[in-house]
Amino acid sequence: MRGRQREMKVVVTLVLVVVFLGLCGSSSASDAQPQKWWQSIFSGSTSSAVNPVGSSVVFPLYGNVYPKGFYYVQMNIGQPPKPYFLDPDTGSDLTWLQCDAPCVHCTTGSHPLYRPNNNLVSCKDPLCAALHSSDEYDCDHPQQCDYEVEYADGGSSIGVLVQDGFLLNLTNGERRSPRLAFGCGYDQVPGSSNHPLDGVLGLGKGKSSIASQLSRQRLMRNVVGHCLSAQGGGFLFFGDDLYDSSRIVWTTMSRDYSYYSPGFAELLFGGKSTGYKKLLVVFDSGSSYSYLNSQAYQALVSLVTKELSGKPLREAQDDWTLQFCWKGKKPFKKIGDVRKYFKPLALGFENGLKSKSLYEIPPEGYLIISSKGNVCLGILNGTEVGIDFNMIGDISMQDKMVIYDNEKEVIGWTPANCDRIPKSKMDIM
Ligand SMILES: *[C@@H]1O[C@H](CO)[C@@H](O)[C@H](O)[C@H]1NC(C)=O
Numbered sequence: 001m002r003g004r005q006r007e008m009k010v011v012v013t014l015v016l017v018v019v020f021l022g023l024c025g026s027s028s029a030s031d032a033q034p035q036k037w038w039q040s041i042f043s044g045s046t047s048s049a050v051n052p053v054g055s056s057v058v059f060p061l062y063g064n065v066y067p068k069g070f071y072y073v074q075m076n077i078g079q080p081p082k083p084y085f086l087d088p089d090t091g092s093d094l095t096w097l098q099c100d101a102p103c104v105h106c107t108t109g110s111h112p113l114y115r116p117n118n119n120l121v122s123c124k125d126p127l128c129a130a131l132h133s134s135d136e137y138d139c140d141h142p143q144q145c146d147y148e149v150e151y152a153d154g155g156s157s158i159g160v161l162v163q164d165g166f167l168l169n170l171t172n173g174e175r176r177s178p179r180l181a182f183g184c185g186y187d188q189v190p191g192s193s194n195h196p197l198d199g200v201l202g203l204g205k206g207k208s209s210i211a212s213q214l215s216r217q218r219l220m221r222n223v224v225g226h227c228l229s230a231q232g233g234g235f236l237f238f239g240d241d242l243y244d245s246s247r248i249v250w251t252t253m254s255r256d257y258s259y260y261s262p263g264f265a266e267l268l269f270g271g272k273s274t275g276y277k278k279l280l281v282v283f284d285s286g287s288s289y290s291y292l293n294s295q296a297y298q299a300l301v302s303l304v305t306k307e308l309s310g311k312p313l314r315e316a317q318d319d320w321t322l323q324f325c326w327k328g329k330k331p332f333k334k335i336g337d338v339r340k341y342f343k344p345l346a347l348g349f350e351n352g353l354k355s356k357s358l359y360e361i362p363p364e365g366y367l368i369i370s371s372k373g374n375v376c377l378g379i380l381n382g383t384e385v386g387i388d389f390n391m392i393g394d395i396s397m398q399d400k401m402v403i404y405d406n407e408k409e410v411i412g413w414t415p416a417n418c419d420r421i422p423k424s425k426m427d428i429m
Protein backbone atom coordinates (compact mmCIF):
# COMPACT_ATOMS: atom_id res chain seq x y z
CA MET A 1 0.00 0.00 0.00
CA ARG A 2 1.51 3.31 -0.99
CA GLY A 3 1.27 6.70 0.75
CA ARG A 4 -2.35 7.29 1.66
CA GLN A 5 -1.63 10.86 2.70
CA ARG A 6 -0.22 11.78 -0.65
CA GLU A 7 -3.16 10.24 -2.38
CA MET A 8 -5.63 12.35 -0.44
CA LYS A 9 -3.81 15.54 -1.28
CA VAL A 10 -3.88 14.65 -4.95
CA VAL A 11 -7.57 13.94 -4.87
CA VAL A 12 -8.24 17.36 -3.44
CA THR A 13 -6.14 18.99 -6.14
CA LEU A 14 -8.08 17.17 -8.77
CA VAL A 15 -11.41 18.23 -7.35
CA LEU A 16 -10.28 21.84 -7.44
CA VAL A 17 -9.18 21.55 -11.03
CA VAL A 18 -12.45 19.99 -12.06
CA VAL A 19 -14.54 22.61 -10.25
CA PHE A 20 -12.51 25.28 -12.00
CA LEU A 21 -13.11 23.68 -15.39
CA GLY A 22 -16.77 23.33 -14.51
CA LEU A 23 -17.08 27.07 -14.00
CA CYS A 24 -15.35 27.90 -17.24
CA GLY A 25 -16.72 25.23 -19.54
CA SER A 26 -20.29 25.22 -20.80
CA SER A 27 -22.31 22.24 -19.69
CA SER A 28 -22.78 19.75 -22.45
CA ALA A 29 -26.20 19.06 -23.88
CA SER A 30 -25.27 15.48 -24.62
CA ASP A 31 -25.42 14.61 -20.92
CA ALA A 32 -28.90 13.20 -21.33
CA GLN A 33 -27.80 10.24 -23.44
CA PRO A 34 -25.18 8.71 -21.14
CA GLN A 35 -27.54 9.03 -18.20
CA LYS A 36 -29.93 6.66 -19.87
CA TRP A 37 -27.41 3.90 -20.16
CA TRP A 38 -26.00 4.44 -16.71
CA GLN A 39 -29.46 3.63 -15.47
CA SER A 40 -29.77 0.59 -17.66
CA ILE A 41 -26.63 -1.01 -16.21
CA PHE A 42 -28.34 -2.73 -13.35
CA SER A 43 -31.82 -2.95 -14.79
CA GLY A 44 -31.12 -6.61 -15.51
CA SER A 45 -31.76 -6.34 -19.23
CA THR A 46 -28.28 -7.08 -20.52
CA SER A 47 -27.86 -7.04 -24.25
CA SER A 48 -27.81 -10.82 -24.58
CA ALA A 49 -31.46 -10.86 -23.63
CA VAL A 50 -32.44 -8.15 -26.08
CA ASN A 51 -32.25 -8.12 -29.85
CA PRO A 52 -28.79 -9.14 -31.06
CA VAL A 53 -26.71 -6.27 -32.36
CA GLY A 54 -24.79 -7.23 -35.44
CA SER A 55 -21.95 -4.81 -35.72
CA SER A 56 -18.27 -4.85 -34.87
CA VAL A 57 -15.33 -2.51 -34.82
CA VAL A 58 -11.78 -3.41 -35.85
CA PHE A 59 -8.54 -1.69 -34.86
CA PRO A 60 -5.10 -2.35 -36.34
CA LEU A 61 -2.45 -3.45 -33.85
CA TYR A 62 1.19 -2.42 -33.88
CA GLY A 63 4.22 -3.87 -32.13
CA ASN A 64 5.58 -7.40 -31.71
CA VAL A 65 6.72 -9.97 -29.15
CA TYR A 66 10.39 -9.44 -29.90
CA PRO A 67 12.23 -7.09 -29.83
CA LYS A 68 9.52 -4.60 -28.79
CA GLY A 69 7.91 -6.86 -26.20
CA PHE A 70 4.38 -5.51 -26.61
CA TYR A 71 1.54 -4.81 -29.01
CA TYR A 72 -0.46 -1.59 -28.97
CA VAL A 73 -3.58 -0.09 -30.47
CA GLN A 74 -4.49 3.49 -31.36
CA MET A 75 -7.77 4.79 -29.93
CA ASN A 76 -9.17 8.20 -30.75
CA ILE A 77 -10.73 9.63 -27.62
CA GLY A 78 -12.35 12.93 -26.64
CA GLN A 79 -14.03 15.81 -28.43
CA PRO A 80 -12.37 16.53 -30.74
CA PRO A 81 -10.86 13.01 -30.79
CA LYS A 82 -7.15 12.77 -30.10
CA PRO A 83 -5.00 9.69 -30.67
CA TYR A 84 -3.65 7.58 -27.82
CA PHE A 85 -1.59 4.38 -27.89
CA LEU A 86 -2.93 1.76 -25.49
CA ASP A 87 -1.74 -1.65 -24.33
CA PRO A 88 -4.53 -4.17 -25.07
CA ASP A 89 -4.83 -6.26 -21.91
CA THR A 90 -7.24 -9.18 -21.60
CA GLY A 91 -5.89 -9.63 -18.05
CA SER A 92 -7.57 -6.49 -16.66
CA ASP A 93 -10.87 -4.63 -16.99
CA LEU A 94 -10.19 -0.95 -16.57
CA THR A 95 -9.07 1.20 -19.47
CA TRP A 96 -7.07 4.22 -18.40
CA LEU A 97 -5.09 7.02 -19.97
CA GLN A 98 -2.26 9.00 -18.45
CA CYS A 99 -4.00 12.17 -17.56
CA ASP A 100 -3.29 15.81 -16.88
CA ALA A 101 -5.38 15.98 -13.70
CA PRO A 102 -2.68 17.35 -13.06
CA CYS A 103 -0.25 14.48 -13.26
CA VAL A 104 1.67 13.64 -10.11
CA HIS A 105 3.71 10.92 -11.74
CA CYS A 106 3.30 9.92 -15.35
CA THR A 107 5.58 7.72 -17.42
CA THR A 108 6.78 8.63 -20.88
CA GLY A 109 3.92 8.12 -23.32
CA SER A 110 3.61 8.68 -27.04
CA HIS A 111 1.16 11.60 -27.04
CA PRO A 112 0.30 14.63 -24.88
CA LEU A 113 -1.58 13.70 -21.68
CA TYR A 114 -5.37 13.39 -21.83
CA ARG A 115 -7.10 16.41 -20.30
CA PRO A 116 -10.29 15.79 -18.33
CA ASN A 117 -13.12 18.23 -19.10
CA ASN A 118 -15.68 18.26 -16.35
CA ASN A 119 -16.55 14.67 -17.16
CA LEU A 120 -16.11 12.83 -13.86
CA VAL A 121 -18.05 9.66 -13.17
CA SER A 122 -19.63 10.00 -9.72
CA CYS A 123 -18.90 7.72 -6.81
CA LYS A 124 -22.42 6.31 -6.66
CA ASP A 125 -22.38 5.29 -10.31
CA PRO A 126 -22.73 1.48 -10.67
CA LEU A 127 -19.58 1.40 -12.77
CA CYS A 128 -17.65 2.80 -9.83
CA ALA A 129 -18.99 0.07 -7.57
CA ALA A 130 -17.95 -2.50 -10.19
CA LEU A 131 -14.35 -1.34 -9.83
CA HIS A 132 -14.18 -1.78 -6.08
CA SER A 133 -14.45 -4.72 -3.74
CA SER A 134 -17.15 -3.69 -1.28
CA ASP A 135 -15.04 -3.46 1.88
CA GLU A 136 -12.73 -0.69 0.67
CA TYR A 137 -15.35 1.26 -1.23
CA ASP A 138 -16.29 4.50 0.46
CA CYS A 139 -17.48 7.69 -1.16
CA ASP A 140 -15.32 10.25 0.63
CA HIS A 141 -15.61 12.36 -2.50
CA PRO A 142 -19.15 11.69 -3.79
CA GLN A 143 -18.61 13.59 -7.02
CA GLN A 144 -15.74 11.37 -8.16
CA CYS A 145 -14.81 7.71 -8.43
CA ASP A 146 -11.28 6.98 -7.29
CA TYR A 147 -9.55 3.88 -8.53
CA GLU A 148 -6.23 2.15 -8.10
CA VAL A 149 -5.08 -0.74 -10.30
CA GLU A 150 -1.98 -2.84 -9.81
CA TYR A 151 -0.47 -5.18 -12.36
CA ALA A 152 1.45 -8.41 -11.94
CA ASP A 153 4.69 -6.74 -13.11
CA GLY A 154 4.51 -4.24 -10.22
CA GLY A 155 3.17 -1.37 -12.30
CA SER A 156 0.16 0.61 -11.10
CA SER A 157 -2.13 3.52 -11.84
CA ILE A 158 -4.13 5.74 -9.48
CA GLY A 159 -6.78 8.09 -10.79
CA VAL A 160 -10.45 8.92 -11.16
CA LEU A 161 -13.08 7.65 -13.60
CA VAL A 162 -14.14 10.01 -16.37
CA GLN A 163 -16.23 9.49 -19.47
CA ASP A 164 -15.64 10.69 -22.98
CA GLY A 165 -16.28 9.79 -26.61
CA PHE A 166 -14.45 6.91 -28.30
CA LEU A 167 -14.42 7.28 -32.06
CA LEU A 168 -15.54 4.02 -33.70
CA ASN A 169 -15.91 3.14 -37.37
CA LEU A 170 -18.37 0.26 -37.21
CA THR A 171 -18.27 -2.57 -39.74
CA ASN A 172 -21.85 -1.70 -40.76
CA GLY A 173 -20.50 1.60 -42.08
CA GLU A 174 -21.76 3.79 -39.25
CA ARG A 175 -19.46 6.15 -37.45
CA ARG A 176 -20.13 6.49 -33.73
CA SER A 177 -18.60 8.19 -30.75
CA PRO A 178 -20.15 6.53 -27.68
CA ARG A 179 -19.27 7.97 -24.30
CA LEU A 180 -17.38 5.33 -22.35
CA ALA A 181 -16.02 5.43 -18.83
CA PHE A 182 -12.26 5.08 -18.33
CA GLY A 183 -9.62 5.99 -15.82
CA CYS A 184 -7.87 9.33 -15.83
CA GLY A 185 -4.60 8.22 -14.26
CA TYR A 186 -2.55 10.88 -12.51
CA ASP A 187 -0.12 8.69 -10.58
CA GLN A 188 1.57 5.84 -12.47
CA VAL A 189 4.36 3.59 -11.30
CA PRO A 190 6.07 1.76 -14.17
CA GLY A 191 6.31 -2.02 -13.84
CA SER A 192 9.21 -4.26 -14.79
CA SER A 193 7.82 -4.49 -18.34
CA ASN A 194 7.21 -0.79 -18.79
CA HIS A 195 5.96 0.27 -22.21
CA PRO A 196 6.19 3.81 -23.59
CA LEU A 197 2.41 4.04 -24.08
CA ASP A 198 -0.41 6.41 -23.12
CA GLY A 199 -2.38 3.85 -21.13
CA VAL A 200 -4.02 0.44 -20.97
CA LEU A 201 -7.02 -0.89 -22.88
CA GLY A 202 -8.85 -3.16 -20.43
CA LEU A 203 -10.34 -6.10 -22.33
CA GLY A 204 -11.30 -8.31 -19.37
CA LYS A 205 -14.76 -9.64 -18.61
CA GLY A 206 -15.68 -7.19 -15.84
CA LYS A 207 -18.46 -4.59 -16.13
CA SER A 208 -16.03 -1.72 -16.55
CA SER A 209 -14.32 -3.14 -19.64
CA ILE A 210 -14.84 -1.41 -22.98
CA ALA A 211 -16.57 -4.42 -24.57
CA SER A 212 -19.00 -4.62 -21.69
CA GLN A 213 -19.81 -0.91 -21.96
CA LEU A 214 -20.27 -1.12 -25.74
CA SER A 215 -22.70 -3.99 -25.34
CA ARG A 216 -24.71 -2.11 -22.69
CA GLN A 217 -25.04 0.70 -25.21
CA ARG A 218 -26.40 -1.91 -27.67
CA LEU A 219 -23.66 -1.15 -30.18
CA MET A 220 -22.35 -4.70 -30.42
CA ARG A 221 -22.30 -7.99 -28.58
CA ASN A 222 -19.95 -8.35 -25.62
CA VAL A 223 -17.24 -10.12 -27.58
CA VAL A 224 -13.52 -9.27 -27.79
CA GLY A 225 -11.06 -10.82 -30.21
CA HIS A 226 -7.49 -10.38 -31.31
CA CYS A 227 -5.16 -11.65 -33.97
CA LEU A 228 -1.47 -11.02 -33.25
CA SER A 229 0.77 -11.43 -36.26
CA ALA A 230 4.15 -13.09 -35.89
CA GLN A 231 5.35 -10.50 -38.44
CA GLY A 232 4.31 -7.78 -35.98
CA GLY A 233 1.01 -5.93 -35.91
CA GLY A 234 -2.34 -7.61 -36.38
CA PHE A 235 -5.80 -6.52 -35.30
CA LEU A 236 -8.18 -6.26 -32.39
CA PHE A 237 -11.96 -6.29 -32.57
CA PHE A 238 -15.15 -5.90 -30.55
CA GLY A 239 -18.41 -7.56 -31.59
CA ASP A 240 -19.20 -10.83 -33.29
CA ASP A 241 -19.64 -10.25 -37.01
CA LEU A 242 -16.04 -10.81 -38.14
CA TYR A 243 -15.77 -14.57 -37.83
CA ASP A 244 -17.61 -17.70 -38.81
CA SER A 245 -18.39 -19.33 -35.48
CA SER A 246 -18.46 -22.82 -37.00
CA ARG A 247 -14.76 -22.57 -37.88
CA ILE A 248 -13.59 -21.73 -34.38
CA VAL A 249 -12.53 -24.24 -31.68
CA TRP A 250 -14.69 -23.21 -28.71
CA THR A 251 -14.25 -24.10 -25.08
CA THR A 252 -16.21 -23.10 -21.99
CA MET A 253 -15.06 -19.98 -20.16
CA SER A 254 -14.71 -20.76 -16.47
CA ARG A 255 -16.86 -18.63 -14.14
CA ASP A 256 -14.58 -19.33 -11.19
CA TYR A 257 -11.97 -16.74 -12.09
CA SER A 258 -12.01 -13.05 -12.90
CA TYR A 259 -9.54 -13.74 -15.73
CA TYR A 260 -10.30 -15.34 -19.08
CA SER A 261 -9.76 -18.99 -18.35
CA PRO A 262 -10.98 -22.15 -20.04
CA GLY A 263 -10.15 -23.99 -16.80
CA PHE A 264 -7.71 -26.87 -16.51
CA ALA A 265 -5.58 -28.32 -19.27
CA GLU A 266 -3.18 -31.12 -19.91
CA LEU A 267 0.23 -30.20 -21.36
CA LEU A 268 1.23 -32.14 -24.45
CA PHE A 269 4.73 -32.23 -25.93
CA GLY A 270 5.13 -33.53 -29.47
CA GLY A 271 1.55 -34.81 -29.31
CA LYS A 272 2.23 -36.92 -26.20
CA SER A 273 1.09 -36.29 -22.65
CA THR A 274 3.67 -34.85 -20.27
CA GLY A 275 1.71 -36.12 -17.28
CA TYR A 276 0.79 -32.54 -16.29
CA LYS A 277 -2.99 -32.62 -16.42
CA LYS A 278 -4.31 -30.06 -13.99
CA LEU A 279 -2.83 -26.84 -15.26
CA LEU A 280 -5.08 -23.85 -14.68
CA VAL A 281 -4.71 -21.75 -17.83
CA VAL A 282 -5.37 -18.03 -18.32
CA PHE A 283 -5.22 -16.03 -21.56
CA ASP A 284 -3.42 -12.71 -21.04
CA SER A 285 -2.65 -10.45 -23.98
CA GLY A 286 -0.97 -8.05 -21.55
CA SER A 287 1.95 -10.47 -21.19
CA SER A 288 4.47 -10.88 -24.01
CA TYR A 289 5.68 -14.30 -22.85
CA SER A 290 3.91 -17.39 -21.58
CA TYR A 291 4.29 -18.88 -18.12
CA LEU A 292 4.05 -22.37 -16.63
CA ASN A 293 4.10 -23.18 -12.94
CA SER A 294 7.39 -24.42 -11.54
CA GLN A 295 6.78 -28.17 -11.97
CA ALA A 296 5.38 -27.97 -15.50
CA TYR A 297 8.11 -25.52 -16.43
CA GLN A 298 10.78 -27.89 -15.11
CA ALA A 299 9.20 -30.73 -17.08
CA LEU A 300 9.11 -28.67 -20.26
CA VAL A 301 12.74 -27.57 -19.90
CA SER A 302 13.80 -31.20 -19.38
CA LEU A 303 11.84 -32.41 -22.41
CA VAL A 304 13.16 -29.66 -24.68
CA THR A 305 16.73 -30.17 -23.47
CA LYS A 306 16.53 -33.94 -23.90
CA GLU A 307 15.20 -33.47 -27.41
CA LEU A 308 18.22 -31.28 -28.25
CA SER A 309 20.84 -33.83 -27.23
CA GLY A 310 22.82 -34.88 -30.27
CA LYS A 311 21.59 -31.82 -32.19
CA PRO A 312 23.97 -28.99 -33.16
CA LEU A 313 22.62 -26.63 -30.49
CA ARG A 314 24.44 -25.68 -27.31
CA GLU A 315 23.08 -23.93 -24.26
CA ALA A 316 24.13 -20.28 -24.29
CA GLN A 317 23.89 -17.15 -22.18
CA ASP A 318 22.10 -14.32 -23.89
CA ASP A 319 21.87 -10.70 -22.81
CA TRP A 320 18.14 -11.17 -22.64
CA THR A 321 15.88 -11.79 -19.65
CA LEU A 322 15.03 -15.22 -21.00
CA GLN A 323 16.59 -17.97 -18.92
CA PHE A 324 17.12 -20.66 -21.55
CA CYS A 325 18.86 -19.98 -24.86
CA TRP A 326 20.75 -22.12 -27.31
CA LYS A 327 23.20 -21.23 -30.03
CA GLY A 328 24.01 -22.96 -33.27
CA LYS A 329 27.18 -23.15 -35.36
CA LYS A 330 26.09 -19.91 -37.01
CA PRO A 331 23.72 -17.27 -35.61
CA PHE A 332 20.08 -18.08 -36.44
CA LYS A 333 18.13 -15.58 -38.50
CA LYS A 334 14.59 -16.84 -38.18
CA ILE A 335 12.52 -19.47 -36.39
CA GLY A 336 12.49 -21.49 -39.60
CA ASP A 337 16.21 -22.19 -39.05
CA VAL A 338 15.51 -24.09 -35.82
CA ARG A 339 11.95 -25.34 -36.19
CA LYS A 340 13.08 -28.86 -36.98
CA TYR A 341 14.83 -29.20 -33.59
CA PHE A 342 11.75 -28.38 -31.52
CA LYS A 343 8.48 -30.22 -31.08
CA PRO A 344 5.08 -28.56 -30.94
CA LEU A 345 3.32 -28.08 -27.62
CA ALA A 346 -0.40 -28.22 -27.00
CA LEU A 347 -2.84 -27.62 -24.19
CA GLY A 348 -5.79 -30.00 -24.07
CA PHE A 349 -8.88 -28.62 -22.32
CA GLU A 350 -11.42 -31.03 -20.87
CA ASN A 351 -14.44 -28.99 -21.84
CA GLY A 352 -17.09 -31.49 -20.66
CA LEU A 353 -17.36 -32.69 -24.24
CA LYS A 354 -16.23 -35.99 -25.70
CA SER A 355 -13.19 -34.62 -27.46
CA LYS A 356 -10.73 -32.19 -25.93
CA SER A 357 -10.32 -28.68 -27.25
CA LEU A 358 -6.69 -28.53 -28.29
CA TYR A 359 -4.76 -25.27 -28.16
CA GLU A 360 -1.72 -25.94 -30.32
CA ILE A 361 1.54 -24.06 -29.77
CA PRO A 362 4.02 -24.62 -32.61
CA PRO A 363 7.74 -23.84 -32.04
CA GLU A 364 7.01 -20.27 -33.23
CA GLY A 365 4.62 -19.99 -30.30
CA TYR A 366 7.23 -20.60 -27.61
CA LEU A 367 10.62 -19.61 -29.06
CA ILE A 368 12.20 -16.35 -30.14
CA ILE A 369 15.40 -15.66 -32.06
CA SER A 370 17.36 -13.11 -30.05
CA SER A 371 19.32 -10.23 -31.54
CA LYS A 372 22.47 -12.31 -30.97
CA GLY A 373 21.08 -15.07 -33.18
CA ASN A 374 20.37 -17.50 -30.37
CA VAL A 375 17.10 -19.34 -29.97
CA CYS A 376 15.46 -18.72 -26.57
CA LEU A 377 12.58 -20.31 -24.71
CA GLY A 378 9.70 -17.82 -24.52
CA ILE A 379 7.91 -19.74 -21.79
CA LEU A 380 8.99 -18.65 -18.33
CA ASN A 381 8.84 -19.92 -14.76
CA GLY A 382 5.59 -18.43 -13.40
CA THR A 383 6.34 -19.45 -9.84
CA GLU A 384 9.43 -17.26 -9.96
CA VAL A 385 7.36 -14.13 -10.64
CA GLY A 386 4.50 -15.04 -8.30
CA ILE A 387 2.04 -16.28 -10.93
CA ASP A 388 0.52 -19.48 -9.58
CA PHE A 389 -1.44 -20.38 -12.69
CA ASN A 390 -0.31 -20.95 -16.27
CA MET A 391 -0.51 -18.07 -18.67
CA ILE A 392 -0.82 -17.96 -22.43
CA GLY A 393 0.90 -14.71 -23.39
CA ASP A 394 1.30 -12.95 -26.74
CA ILE A 395 4.06 -15.27 -27.95
CA SER A 396 1.71 -18.27 -27.87
CA MET A 397 -1.22 -16.39 -29.41
CA GLN A 398 0.55 -15.33 -32.61
CA ASP A 399 -1.08 -16.11 -35.95
CA LYS A 400 -4.29 -17.20 -34.24
CA MET A 401 -7.58 -15.46 -33.86
CA VAL A 402 -8.50 -15.66 -30.18
CA ILE A 403 -12.07 -14.74 -29.26
CA TYR A 404 -13.60 -14.11 -25.84
CA ASP A 405 -17.41 -14.28 -26.04
CA ASN A 406 -18.64 -12.91 -22.72
CA GLU A 407 -22.29 -13.53 -23.51
CA LYS A 408 -22.04 -17.19 -24.45
CA GLU A 409 -19.20 -17.53 -21.94
CA VAL A 410 -16.87 -19.32 -24.33
CA ILE A 411 -13.31 -18.77 -25.50
CA GLY A 412 -12.40 -19.72 -29.05
CA TRP A 413 -9.38 -19.86 -31.31
CA THR A 414 -8.37 -20.72 -34.84
CA PRO A 415 -5.20 -20.35 -36.93
CA ALA A 416 -5.47 -17.13 -38.93
CA ASN A 417 -3.63 -14.72 -41.17
CA CYS A 418 -3.37 -11.72 -38.87
CA ASP A 419 -1.63 -9.54 -41.45
CA ARG A 420 -4.85 -8.74 -43.29
CA ILE A 421 -7.17 -6.50 -41.35
CA PRO A 422 -10.74 -7.59 -42.09
CA LYS A 423 -13.44 -5.08 -42.95
CA SER A 424 -16.24 -7.63 -42.79
CA LYS A 425 -16.81 -11.33 -42.24
CA MET A 426 -16.51 -12.04 -45.95
CA ASP A 427 -13.03 -10.61 -45.83
CA ILE A 428 -11.58 -12.95 -43.28
CA MET A 429 -12.66 -16.43 -44.28
C1 LIG B 1 -12.68 6.21 -39.38
O1 LIG B 1 -12.80 6.47 -40.76
C2 LIG B 1 -12.35 7.76 -41.16
C3 LIG B 1 -12.67 7.99 -42.62
O2 LIG B 1 -13.32 6.93 -43.22
C4 LIG B 1 -10.87 7.87 -40.89
O3 LIG B 1 -10.40 9.14 -41.25
C5 LIG B 1 -10.63 7.66 -39.40
O4 LIG B 1 -9.25 7.65 -39.16
C6 LIG B 1 -11.24 6.34 -38.94
N1 LIG B 1 -11.15 6.34 -37.51
C7 LIG B 1 -10.83 5.25 -36.81
C8 LIG B 1 -10.85 5.40 -35.32
O5 LIG B 1 -10.57 4.18 -37.31
Ligand SMILES: *[C@@H]1O[C@H](CO)[C@@H](O)[C@H](O)[C@H]1NC(C)=O
Pocket residue numbers: 294297298301381383384
Ligand atom coordinates in the same frame (compact mmCIF):
# COMPACT_ATOMS: atom_id res chain seq x y z
C1 LIG C 1 10.93 -21.78 -10.62
O1 LIG C 1 10.87 -20.79 -9.60
C2 LIG C 1 10.78 -21.31 -8.30
C3 LIG C 1 10.58 -20.13 -7.36
O2 LIG C 1 11.58 -19.18 -7.53
C4 LIG C 1 12.03 -22.10 -7.98
O3 LIG C 1 11.95 -22.67 -6.69
C5 LIG C 1 12.18 -23.22 -9.03
O4 LIG C 1 13.40 -23.92 -8.85
C6 LIG C 1 12.16 -22.65 -10.44
N1 LIG C 1 12.11 -23.75 -11.37
C7 LIG C 1 12.98 -23.87 -12.38
C8 LIG C 1 12.83 -25.06 -13.22
O5 LIG C 1 13.83 -23.03 -12.63
